[in-house]
Amino acid sequence: MKIAVIGMGNVGSILGRRWAEAGHEVTFGVREKSDTKTQAEAKAMKASIGTVAEAAAKAQVVVLAVPWKAVPEALAAAGNLSGKVLVDCTNPLTQDLSGLEIGTTTSAAEEVAKKAKGAKVVKIFNTTGAPNMANPKYGAVSLPMLYAGDDADAKKVAAQLAKDVGFEPVDVGPLTAARLLEPMALIWITLAIRQKWGTDFAFNLIKRPGK
Numbered sequence: 001m002k003i004a005v006i007g008m009g010n011v012g013s014i015l016g017r018r019w020a021e022a023g024h025e026v027t028f029g030v031r032e033k034s035d036t037k038t039q040a041e042a043k044a045m046k047a048s049i050g051t052v053a054e055a056a057a058k059a060q061v062v063v064l065a066v067p068w069k070a071v072p073e074a075l076a077a078a079g080n081l082s083g084k085v086l087v088d089c090t091n092p093l094t095q096d097l098s099g100l101e102i103g104t105t106t107s108a109a110e111e112v113a114k115k116a117k118g119a120k121v122v123k124i125f126n127t128t129g130a131p132n133m134a135n136p137k138y139g140a141v142s143l144p145m146l147y148a149g150d151d152a153d154a155k156k157v158a159a160q161l162a163k164d165v166g167f168e169p170v171d172v173g174p175l176t177a178a179r180l181l182e183p184m185a186l187i188w189i190t191l192a193i194r195q196k197w198g199t200d201f202a203f204n205l206i207k208r209p210g211k
């Protein structure tokens with residue numbers, strides 16, 4: 001698929017690399033496409049680079065991997081995303097990572113959907129740390145990747161992209177379920193940072209045998 005990854009930080013660069021390795025046509029949408037370090041990083045991944053608008057225009061799937069406060073600017077730069085799958089990885093974290101700026105009655109994903117009119121938003125890749133996206137295998141176990149959205153076809157695309165990274169996708173329901181997925185990220189962050197677990201841990205799901 002043609003994938004635009006907006007944001008080339010911890011999350012964007014790892015996901016983009018994994019998808020390029022899986023054979024997808026990845027273009028990073030960045031603010032400074034003339035930056036030589038960024039260009040070299042993209043080239044090493046066999047990915048392309050462009051402005052946010054250029055990357056989004058040619059993509060079937062647009063991945064939002066920017067800080068929460070940058071979302072309005074990034075979406076404005078992306079232009080018209082109507083009809084595209086919009087993969088939302090963001091968490092609306094407070095500055096000190098102790099809480100969420102919004103939640104319970106809405107979610108970052110729902111706010112993204114309001115701004116990106118007509119885009120098929122799927123909330124995914126937000127509930128675990130970037131190191132687990134780089135390596136979602138714990139021994140024989142593939143980590144679950146929970147996702148939520150309102151468009152069945154877009155959710156199929158997002159689930160396949162999670163598989164391509166090495167996750168086991170888990171459908172949590174409509175986009176409003178992002179209200180559950182975003183606080184879940186805070187549990188991971190709290191354990192990782194405040195409880196000093198570091199990043200080599202993850203949530204797993206287990207079913208009773210035979211069920």
Ligand SMILES: NC(=O)c1ccc[n+]([C@@H]2O[C@H](COP(=O)([O-])OP(=O)(O)OC[C@H]3O[C@@H](n4cnc5c(N)ncnc54)[C@H](OP(=O)(O)O)[C@@H]3O)[C@@H](O)[C@H]2O)c1
Binds near residue numbers: 125
């Ligand atoms: N880090 C994690 O483990 C993790 C896990 C799950 C979800 N998340 C969520 O994923 C999102 C990205 O996190 P991250 O850790 O990857 O952040 P990050 O490392 O700080 O990278 C953010 C990227 O966004 C770009 N960016 C910032 N403002 C932009 C704008 N207006 N337009 C286009 N690009 C812009 C930055 O580019 P510049 O170089 O131009 O600033 C940078 O490449 C956040 O919402 C975060 O909460 C993070």
